[in-house]
Amino acid sequence: MTVSRATLVRPARAVRGALRVPPDKSISHRYALFAALADGPTTITAYSTGADCQSTLGVLEALGVSVTRTATATGQDVRVVGRPAGFAPPAGPLDCGNSGTTMRLVSGLVASQPFSSVLIGDASLSARPMRRVMTPLAAMGAQLTAGDGGRPPLHVTGAPLHGITHTPEVPSAQIKSAVLLAGLRASGTTTVREPAPTRDHTERGLTAFGVAVTRTADGDISVEGGARLTGGLSLAVPGDPSATAFLAVAAAGLPGSQIDIEDVGLNPTRVALFDVLRRAGADVSTDLTGDWHGEPVGRVRIATGERLDVVVAPAEVPLLIDELPALAALATFGGSIVVTGAAELRVKESDRISALVAGLRAMGADVDEFPDGFAVRGSRRLTGGVVDARHDHRLAMSFAVAALGATHPTEIHGAEVAAVSFPGFFAVLDGLRA
Numbered sequence: 437m438t439v440s441r442a443t444l445v446r447p448a449r450a451v452r453g454a455l456r457v458p459p460d461k462s463i464s465h466r467y468a469l470f471a472a473l474a475d476g477p478t479t480i481t482a483y484s485t486g487a488d489c490q491s492t493l494g495v496l497e498a499l500g501v502s503v504t505r506t507a508t509a510t511g512q513d514v515r516v517v518g519r520p521a522g523f524a525p526p527a528g529p530l531d532c533g534n535s536g537t538t539m540r541l542v543s544g545l546v547a548s549q550p551f552s553s554v555l556i557g558d559a560s561l562s563a564r565p566m567r568r569v570m571t572p573l574a575a576m577g578a579q580l581t582a583g584d585g586g587r588p589p590l591h592v593t594g595a596p597l598h599g600i601t602h603t604p605e606v607p608s609a610q611i612k613s614a615v616l617l618a619g620l621r622a623s624g625t626t627t628v629r630e631p632a633p634t635r636d637h638t639e640r641g642l643t644a645f646g647v648a649v650t651r652t653a654d655g656d657i658s659v660e661g662g663a664r665l666t667g668g669l670s671l672a673v674p675g676d677p678s679a680t681a682f683l684a685v686a687a688a689g690l691p692g693s694q695i696d697i698e699d700v701g702l703n704p705t706r707v708a709l710f711d712v713l714r715r716a717g718a719d720v721s722t723d724l725t726g727d728w729h730g731e732p733v734g735r736v737r738i739a740t741g742e743r744l745d746v747v748v749a750p751a752e753v754p755l756l757i758d759e760l761p762a763l764a765a766l767a768t769f770g771g772s773i774v775v776t777g778a779a780e781l782r783v784k785e786s787d788r789i790s791a792l793v794a795g796l797r798a799m800g801a802d803v804d805e806f807p808d809g810f811a812v813r814g815s816r817r818l819t820g821g822v823v824d825a826r827h828d829h830r831l832a833m834s835f836a837v838a839a840l841g842a843t844h845p846t847e848i849h850g851a852e853v854a855a856v857s858f859p860g861f862f863a864v865l866d867g868l869r870a
């Protein structure tokens with residue numbers, strides 16, 4: 437067990453309240469990266485204050501991009517001045533912290549630049565696979581090397597690139613985005629052929645910046661090299677549906693609960709969670725209230741219902757990948773969940789299958805581990821226990837939510853990692869206790 441400060445989570449009777457969740461992590465990263473390529477300054481309102489999105493800003497600054505952060509009553513606004521003609525060679529390694537999205541997307545950004553970059557990360561990121569972006573970027577003309585097993589540090593020596601057609605080895609919005617970012621500065625057309633649909637914020641965001649993105653019915657997404665990104669935009673980031681997941685599970689799991697969340701992103705590639713919650717018996721309603729630069733936004737109400745058995749099919753996994761730990765926690769309140777076809781969970785911020793199974797089991801859950809998934813049966817109430825978040829924000833928050841339904845308090849070690857995507861998570865959760 438990692439020795440670190442522990443956070444104690446006590447059982448709760450119910451959660452009730454109305455709130456906003458933190459700005460979307462995936463969209464924040466992309467708006468900052470696209471702004472760095474734009475012809476002029478971009479203002480991003482409600483940029484994520486989570487550590488991951490701050491890593492992206494830090495990397496852009498190290499590449500000579502001017503970034504101004506302004507604290508607001510609810511978070512942070514950011515102004516980024518684009519360098520469409522090229523970035524400055526970095527004076528040292530580009531520190532991506534805990535953020536796989538930063539490392540993979542930035543690799544695509546620097547692959548066309550006439551200098552070498554070294555991308556590094558923390559212990560968790562240093563164990564994650566990078567070949568999935570190295571292979572296509574090398575095929576476009578860049579030189580890339582990494583440590584054992586294709587793990588960081590990732591060395592990228594930029595070169596003039598040419599467009600390719602690439603089919604990612606796994607459905608991944610990060611691979612897709614890295615290749616399309618490189619394609620913006622390559623000659624000819626770059627096409628990503630998705631094996632299955634993944635979150636489409638890159639396609640929508642580039643369109644907002646004035647780039648012609650072509651999408652075909654069979655999943656081909658293309659950009660032309662030399663595209664100009666419009667400067668002068670003022671963009672706002674919707675609330676993060678993946679952050680919503682943890683609070684939604686608390687509301688769905690604890691009898692007598694109801695929460696209302698405003699201004700949540702309701703992009704169709706991010707809302708599979710709400711369908712699974714309904715199948716699990718929760719009472720979920722979503723209302724579209726607006727379109728923010730191509731991203732649908734709305735309000736969500738989640739209330740407790742029956743606890744039913746749910747099976748998540750392999751085909752559902754790519755659009756639920758970040759929500760599976762929270763859904764595992766939901767099954768500890770009753771009903772059950774079976775997930776297969778999700779081996780990708782083993783190469784996230786932690787091995788999310790073994791870490792989730794170990795943590796929930798330590799809290800008294802009835803859990804099975806599969807090579808590509810897990811089963812959780814809520815046949816008995818959790819007792820609570822001592823668990824380790826293993827440098828993984830989504831595990832810290834999943835354990836916290838499961839702990840609300842236990843008979844005794846749960847001690848979560850390394851829980852501060854929640855701030856990677858949800859700064860203030862534990863205070864928000866406490867504020868919802870009824």
Ligand code: S3P
Binds near residue numbers: 461610611635757758
């Ligand atoms: C993300 C894509 C997903 C997701 C991650 C964020 C993104 O990763 O798990 O939290 O913003 O593109 P993969 O693309 O590796 O599946």
